[in-house]
Amino acid sequence: MSVNLEKKESQIQDLRGEFDRNNTFYLLDYVNISVSKSSELRRQLRENDCYLKVVKNRLALRALLEGFPEEIRESFQGPTAIAFTEKNPIILARLLKDFMTQSKILKVKAGIVEGDFLSQDRFQEIAILSSRNDLVAKLGYLIAYPLTQFLRSLQAPMNTLGSMMSQLKDKKEQ
Numbered sequence: 001m002s003v004n005l006e007k008k009e010s011q012i013q014d015l016r017g018e019f020d021r022n023n024t025f026y027l028l029d030y031v032n033i034s035v036s037k038s039s040e041l042r043r044q045l046r047e048n049d050c051y052l053k054v055v056k057n058r059l060a061l062r063a064l065l066e067g068f069p070e071e072i073r074e075s076f077q078g079p080t081a082i083a084f085t086e087k088n089p090i091i092l093a094r095l096l097k098d099f100m101t102q103s104k105i106l107k108v109k110a111g112i113v114e115g116d117f118l119s120q121d122r123f124q125e126i127a128i129l130s131s132r133n134d135l136v137a138k139l140g141y142l143i144a145y146p147l148t149q150f151l152r153s154l155q156a157p158m159n160t161l162g163s164m165m166s167q168l169k170d171k172k173e174q
Contacts (some may be wrong), residue, residue, distance in 0.1 A: 008059060011056075011059050011063075012059050012062050012063045013063075015053075015055065015060055015063035016065065018053065018082075018084055019063060019064060019065050019068070020065065021086060022047060022084040022085060022086050022112050023086075023112070023115050024084070024085050024086075024089035024092065024111070024112060024113050024114055025082050025083060025084045025111060025112055026082070026083045026086070026092065026093070026096060026107065026108050026110075026111035026118075027072070027075050027076070027080055027081075027082055027108070027109040027110050027111060027121070028052075028080065028081045028082070028083060028096070028107065028108055029078060029079065029080070029106065029108075029109055030054055030080055030081035030107050031077045031079045032132070033103075033105050033106065036144065037103055037105060040099075041099050041103035041106075042100065044095055045083060045092070045095060046049065046096060048091050048092070049082055049085065049087055050071060050083060050084065050085040050088070050091070050092045051083070051085075051097065052081055052082070052083050052084075053084065054079075054080070054081045055080055055081065055082055057076040057077065057078075057080055060076055060082070061073060061076050067115075068112065069112075069116075069117040070109075071110065071117050071119070072110055072112060072117055074110075075083065075109040080109070083096060084161050088131070089113045089114060089126065090126060090127075090129050090130075090131055090132065091131065093123065093126040093127040093129075094127055096108060096127070097123075097124070097148065099126035107119040107120075108120055108123045111123065113126060120135040
């Protein structure tokens, strides 16, 4: 086996491991980006437990696992980079969206979000979602609000009775 072939096989295995470990990734049209902008993007991603990998399309297609949708395979055309995250797909989408609006360079081709195919059109929907913590807080509020209202309605007659008794006492003292 030649050294070049071994190197390619190693890259395929590395990519296969990345696809296996990360259930969320976005394919980026990685064209006309300067080294400084690329470094800035990589730094921003790294600070948020995400990372970017520039790939060769043929090797990435060979590394894709069997369970991936066929639509994702069509997006491996032209210069491609893959932004991976193990944890939060919304944070990665927001970082990419912010970078795209600031630099006007990158474009998202497609992606896989927690195992489901995401077309280029739907990327904006993911990028504007609230974070998981915000959604959990809203859910907690929505669950607790009716209970607090119920508690207040139970306490209202007692508060009214107490207020009436206090007013009656004040009247008798006068």
